[in-house]
Amino acid sequence: MKEVKASAAIRVMLVDDHSERAQLVEDGLVSAGFEVISVISSAAGLLFQIEQHRPDVVIIDLQSPDRDVLESLAIVNQHNPTAMVMFGQEDDPDYIRHAVSAGISTYLTDGINPARVRPIIEVAMAQFRSFQGLREELVTARAQLESRSLVEKAKALLMTQKNLNENEAHQLLTKLAMDNNQRLGDVAHTVVSTLSAFETRK
Amino acid sequence: MPESSRLAPPEIDNISLGYMRLTDAAPLILAKEAGVFKRYGLDVTLCREVSWANLRDKLVVGLLDAAQLLAPLPMTTAMGAGGMRGQLLTGLALGLNGNAITLSNRLCHELSDQSETKFSPLERAEQLKAYLANSAEPITLATVHAFSMHTFLLRLWLQAGGIDIDKDIHLIVLPPEQMCDSLARGVIDGFCVGEPWSTVAVEQGIGSVVASGYDIWNNAPEKVLGVTQQWHDAHPATHLRLRLAIMEACQMLESPEQREAIALTMSQAEYLNLPSRYILPSLTGAYHYTKGSDAVVIPNFHVFWKYQAGFPWRSQAQWILTQTSKMLGKDISAEQAQSLIQQCWRPDLYREAARLLGVPCPSRDYKSENTHEEEWSIESDIVLGADKLIHAG
Numbered sequence: 001m002k003e004v005k006a007s008a009a010i011r012v013m014l015v016d017d018h019s020e021r022a023q024l025v026e027d028g029l030v031s032a033g034f035e036v037i038s039v040i041s042s043a044a045g046l047l048f049q050i051e052q053h054r055p056d057v058v059i060i061d062l063q064s065p066d067r068d069v070l071e072s073l074a075i076v077n078q079h080n081p082t083a084m085v086m087f088g089q090e091d092d093p094d095y096i097r098h099a100v101s102a103g104i105s106t107y108l109t110d111g112i113n114p115a116r117v118r119p120i121i122e123v124a125m126a127q128f129r130s131f132q133g134l135r136e137e138l139v140t141a142r143a144q145l146e147s148r149s150l151v152e153k154a155k156a157l158l159m160t161q162k163n164l165n166e167n168e169a170h171q172l173l174t175k176l177a178m179d180n181n182q183r184l185g186d187v188a189h190t191v192v193s194t195l196s197a198f199e200t201r202k
Numbered sequence: 203m204p205e206s207s208r209l210a211p212p213e214i215d216n217i218s219l220g221y222m223r224l225t226d227a228a229p230l231i232l233a234k235e236a237g238v239f240k241r242y243g244l245d246v247t248l249c250r251e252v253s254w255a256n257l258r259d260k261l262v263v264g265l266l267d268a269a270q271l272l273a274p275l276p277m278t279t280a281m282g283a284g285g286m287r288g289q290l291l292t293g294l295a296l297g298l299n300g301n302a303i304t305l306s307n308r309l310c311h312e313l314s315d316q317s318e319t320k321f322s323p324l325e326r327a328e329q330l331k332a333y334l335a336n337s338a339e340p341i342t343l344a345t346v347h348a349f350s351m352h353t354f355l356l357r358l359w360l361q362a363g364g365i366d367i368d369k370d371i372h373l374i375v376l377p378p379e380q381m382c383d384s385l386a387r388g389v390i391d392g393f394c395v396g397e398p399w400s401t402v403a404v405e406q407g408i409g410s411v412v413a414s415g416y417d418i419w420n421n422a423p424e425k426v427l428g429v430t431q432q433w434h435d436a437h438p439a440t441h442l443r444l445r446l447a448i449m450e451a452c453q454m455l456e457s458p459e460q461r462e463a464i465a466l467t468m469s470q471a472e473y474l475n476l477p478s479r480y481i482l483p484s485l486t487g488a489y490h491y492t493k494g495s496d497a498v499v500i501p502n503f504h505v506f507w508k509y510q511a512g513f514p515w516r517s518q519a520q521w522i523l524t525q526t527s528k529m530l531g532k533d534i535s536a537e538q539a540q541s542l543i544q545q546c547w548r549p550d551l552y553r554e555a556a557r558l559l560g561v562p563c564p565s566r567d568y569k570s571e572n573t574h575e576e577e578w579s580i581e582s583d584i585v586l587g588a589d590k591l592i593h594a595g
Contacts, residue, residue, distance in 0.1 A: 043380050045389065065377030067255040072348040072375035074284035075529060079372050086285045096286055097263045105259070 010116060013055035014039045014124075015046065015064055021131040025059070028127040034120055042066045047073075050084075057117050058084065058107045059124045062100060070107045083110040087117060102128045147185030154188035157195040204446070204558040209242075210439035217246045217444065220257045220269035223378065223474050225397040225481055226300040226425055227270055228464050229506055233451035235467050242443040250473070253377065254347050255285055261430055262288035267437075268444060270296060271428035274349040274522045276546040283530060284348060291434060292426035293551025294445045295514050297452070298505040298587065300424050300484065301352055301415035302400035303359055305392035306385050309333075309341070310410045320491065320498075323413030323592060327363025334370040341391040342372040344381060354525050355418045356394035362418075362592045385409050396424075397484035397503075398476060404493050405480060411491040413592070416502055419572070421509055421587035423518045431545070445555045452506040461485040502587065509577075509587035510564060512552060517568040519547040 012034055016022040019041070026036045038053045040046070042064045050058070050073070060067060073084040087106040088095040099105060102125040108117055151173065158169040177187040217239075221227040230248060233239050239246040249266060251257050258279055260266040276290040305313075305326075313329040314321065321329070334341070345352040353373070360367050367373065376384055378399045384390045386408045393399075394415075403409035415422060427448060434441050454460050465485050469478040483489045484504060488497040505511045520543060527534045534542075549567045556563035562583050569580065572591045579585045 042377075043383070047374055062256060062259075063252055065252040065379060067253040068347050068377060069375045071255055071284040075348055076531070078368060079374075088286070096259065100259055100263050100265065105255070 009035045010056045010112065010120065011035050011037045011054070012120060013037060013049070013053055013058045015042065015058060015060040015066055017041045017061060017064065018131070021061075021128065024131050025124050025127040028123045029120065032119070032123050034123070046070070054109075056109050056112045057087075057120060059121070060105050060107070062103045062105050067105060073107070084108065085110060087114060087121065099125065103132070104128050147183070147188070150185055150188040150192060154191040154195075157192060161195055204560075208558065209443065209446075212243055212440040212443050213437040214267075214440055215243055215245050217244050217267045217440065218249050218265070219246050219444075220249045220251050220260060220266040222251060222254070222257070222270060224270075224300075225468070225474070225484055226297050226504055227473075228455060228461075228468065228485065228504070229296060229448050229451040230270060231468055231473055232454060232460070232464050233447045235464075236451065236454065238447045238450050238454075239444075242447045244440070244443055244447065246444075248473075254350075257428075258288065258290070259286060261290065261428060261433075262286060264430075264433070267433060268427060268429045268441075270425050272347055272350045273423045273426050273518070274351070274526055276426065276428055277519065277523055277542050278349045278526060280542055280546055281526075283526065289431035289545065290428045291431055291546050291548050292428050292514050293434075293441070293548040294427040294448060294555070295423060295512050296425040296427055296448070296506075298421045298424060298509065298511045299415045299502060300504050301355055301394055301396050302411045302484075303356060303392065303394045303413045303418075304385070304400045304403050304409040304411050305330075306388070306390075306409050307407070308388070309391045310412070317492075320495070321412070323359065323417040324362055324594075326412040327359055327365065327592075329363075330360075331363045331365045334365060340370050340372045342374060342389070344374050344376040344384065344390045344393040344395075346375065346378050346381075346395055348375055348529070349526055351415070351422055351424055351522075352394040352396070353529075354522070355415050355422065357525075358592060359394075359413050359418050362594050364594060382406060382408060398474065398480040401480050401483050401490070402476070404490055407493045410493075411489075414489065414500055414503060416500055418592045420574075420590045421502065421505060421511075422589075423515070423522070426514060441551075442555060442558075445551065446558060449507075449512055449555055449559060452512060455504075455506040456508065458486065505587065508585070510584060513564060514547045514549050514552060515567070515569055515571075516543050516547050516549065517571050519543045520568075521571060 014022055014025055022039050026039055029036050037055060040049050046066045046069050058070060073080055076083045084107045087108050104124055106121050154173060155166060155169040158164050173187055177184045221230050234246055234248055254272055257269040258275060261269050276292055279288045279290045313333055345356055357367060378395055381393045381395055381399050382403045385403055400411050429441060465478045465481040468474045468481050469476055487499055487501040487503050489500050489503055490497055523539050553563050564581060564584055572589050574589050576588050577585055
């Protein structure tokens with residue numbers, strides 16, 4: 001056990017191929033008062049980086065192929081005098097579930113007290129989740145935008161081909177959606193594909 | 203296929219099956235693409251993962267139902283070696299052999315300047331020993347996982363050459379996708395890895411194969427189909443159907459035409475995402491040790507069905523466990539070993555499936571290992587492969 005480490009700040013290394021997310025996690029950790037000594041991507045020579053920076057904790061994206069590299073450091077030998085082990089293997093089965101669903105995995109240098117690492121992991125998990133949330137919002141926003149432009153296109157086609165005004169076209173789309181129990185975007189899609197096929201035939 | 207009336211209905215029909223980007227994922231991909239899973243009433247989604255750690259973790263927390271695993275993984279996971287602890291088991295091995303040791307062309311040239319000569323795996327190991335005796339620096343070799351047949355085979359090859367692994371070799375772990383790049387950049391001097399990655403190194407002109415896995419241990423265990431104990435207990439009928447479908451696919455891969463076809467399928471972006479010329483050599487057994495050299499015929503480079511390739515021998519589990527405990531520097535008592543092996547390796551599950559398929563299978567759980575130079579048979583009609591180990595000349 002390394003007693004020295006108990007009083008010193010815990011040195012964190014981040015391994016993440018998403019630089020925006022890594023930034024988010026680093027900011028979160030730093031503003032919570034933790035020391036982030038290095039942020040690297042996969043394939044940046046993890047073993048060399050660990051040898052050089054000697055982190056106490058490595059937080060790694062679950063989707064990084066370097067996880068098997070980290071786990072090989074559990075074996076102590078001449079080239080690897082200090083073991084690193086996965087966090088949370090013993091006590092708390094729910095922790096693993098949470099970490100996997102947040103998309104992170106954590107490894108500690110042997111001798112670091114897991115209780116001191118817990119808050120670091122909490123921050124990292126929260127940041128991973130909020131990044132995921134932001135991305136989902138972006139996807140939703142994009143889908144909404146696409147659906148809106150489809151509706152506009154459907155309305156325009158209805159107006160020219162069926163001689164409707166904009167309001168009538170809109171009402172027709174809404175009625176079709178309600179009658180068929182579909183979303184407006186889906187109805188618009190059907191209308192656009194039907195009417196534009198008709199238009200090309202003409 | 204057994205009559206469906208003889209099979210209990212599956213408890214669930216949507217299955218997530220994890221695999222790695224390796225040629226020996228062929229049976230899983232074939233079972234999906236040829237509709238074998240579907241015939242067994244299973245809607246299987248194949249999930250490509252980037253690390254063995256991921257496959258294990260996702261199995262343990264239930265994000266995957268089943269997964270292709272390195273043979274040592276069920277037992278090392280039960281021991282909590284390196285990563286998380288969990289109760290995994292296998293009732294089906296996914297094939298024999300499939301690996302190769304590749305050294306950088308730079309190092310090969312240092313070992314011998316007779317680039318035209320084809321040296322035996324043992325000659326190569328002996329050349330390496332001679333080279334190391336005159337070299338101040340250890341060389342760095344990589345495998346894809348600490349607890350893998352790759353590591354064990356690499357050690358066997360080095361030992362056959364009389365090399366002091368702890369002194370002269372820096373053994374590290376790298377993901378398969380980083381092997382070729384690291385070899386080209388001189389970060390490592392060689393590796394032991396599953397196909398297609400040695401062929402990729404050969405084709406790219408950065409490395410040469412010095413030994414196939416078959417050269418080191420004829421018909422060695424390699425991957426297994428892993429599930430958690432808990433999942434198996436809750437879904438015995440689903441698990442049985444899954445094994446039956448994969449066994450049928452393994453049997454289909456006896457046909458050379460089928461192997462050529464699956465190489466094309468596997469080259470697609472969603473699977474291996476590599477040109478089929480990298481996947482074909484090990485599957486057809488016309489294998490190239492060096493770029494531009496004549497093909498060496500290794501018909502058993504991958505064995506998926508014959509020689510009882512799917513049978514999870516407990517004698518092999520015992521061998522793996524002994525090697526693992528040596529690496530960990532941890533003694534495992536005979537009772538502990540016995541209970542781990544019985545928990546994790548389930549030949550009874552293989553027999554259950556084999557009976558339904560009407561194919562012969564061994565009634566014993568253990569066999570003598572590494573004592574047969576040729577094919578041999580047990581229990582009158584069961585043919586097993588040679589199991590010879592490379593050893594010092």
